[in-house]
Amino acid sequence: MNRSWQEDSCDNVRAYFSIYPVPVAAALWCGIPAGEVDEQLGMATAVYRAVLQHPYIPCLEPRCRAIHDAIDNGILPVSRENGRATDDHVAPERRHVSRKDLKTWIANEFPADKPAFLFDEIERHTHSSITPDAYRALKAAHDAKEQKLLQANERIRETEEAKGKAETERDSLRAMVDSLTNKLSAADVPGARAEKTYLNIIAALLDCINGSLPGIERHPSFASEAKLIEEIDRLFDGYAGLSASNLSRKFPEAKRSIQAG
Template sequence: MANPWESDNCDEIRAYYSAYYIPQAAALWCGVPVEVLKQILSQATETSRNIYAHPKISCLEPRCRAIHDAIDNNKLACGRDGKSPVFDSEDHVAPERRTVSRQDLKEWIVKEFPSNKPEFLFDEVERKTHSAINAESFRALQVDRDALQRQLQSAKESIKMMELQKYEVAAKLKQYEERLKCLDNAINPRSEKTYLNIIGALLEVVTGTFKGETFTSETQLRDFIEEKFDDLRGVRSRTTARIFAAAKRALNDDMA
């Protein structure tokens, strides 16, 4: 298994100190891939000294001119055949022998053409970043964005949970409203009279006139009340069966 340092071809480092002849730099700026660079330039025509035009690459000639013009006006340093850049404008370098370093060319393009970032000079982050924002600031913004996205996801989950709780509460509220409505209907004057009559009859059976009577079932008790208190409202066996059942449910609910 190869060690990491044995497989690293240092492309980024090599590119940092690379130098290009003017037609090469112009063609790469136009987006010509490195592997076909020689072929493309061999098909180009020299329109003036070291300025080339290509029938299918319209930007080649103007970019050759722009680079030469920047060198002539001391806006872009050039070297001679790839050697160290010459900064003294009086030190003449023949146009054919002019070369520009990758870094100098990159800085010049950033300054003069901030919206134009060719792939051979700028990485993906730099191409997607506004000229006023450097790569470090862009990455910091990405970190902030990721944190905000996580917060947004958490907020969405919280909202979903609250909505579920809201539905549960609404269902409970509806249930309570229905129970309250039943209670309102149950405690009207007529119903109240029925309840009081049944309670009164039970008291008579348990502690009053009929004390000592025994019953083997609830049915016998209801029938007895209906027989002895037939003149009272609500003491019919069917009514007392319903009310007894409701009373048992209420008692069980409270004892649960």
């Protein structure tokens, strides 16, 4: 069984040390696939030494000329077939450029042009005007927005949790009132003993809701007894005996009843 290090072709490393004759470099720069370069160059015509013109690829000639011009002006290092950069004059037909030097030169002189044979996908999608300082500023702004989003999500979670608790308390209160209403409706005219029992129940519930008993805290949903009456009137609109006016009479009556013992 082959090991991973036996199967690694080191294509990236090989490409790093690649050297290209000027027409080949120009052809690759034009986007011609590496496997088709020789065929396409065979269709081209020399208009000058190592400057080729292609009938269907108009960028080939100007890019050949641009590379030669950069070599002539000492901007782009040049070598012969051995790949060793030299300051000596090299005949145009023998001029070779390294992949590394070609990439650096194109990045400096043509920052918007990032051919795939030199630049990876990330490099091709990174705008040349974004400097390290600009990137750090953008990242800091992005991180700050991410933090604000996390805080907003936490506040939403807390609000939803509080809403759920309030709804649970409301439903519990509604169930208590429904139970009391059902008991009251069991007889149209309750007897004196039953009436006192109901009033005592109401008074006991009021004391629990108002936090009037030792160790019992005021119900957080109702700031006052008037608020409780208002909510019952709203939530149980149409129920017999649960109007605001009737509750305003019954609550004091219930308190007097339980105080009388």
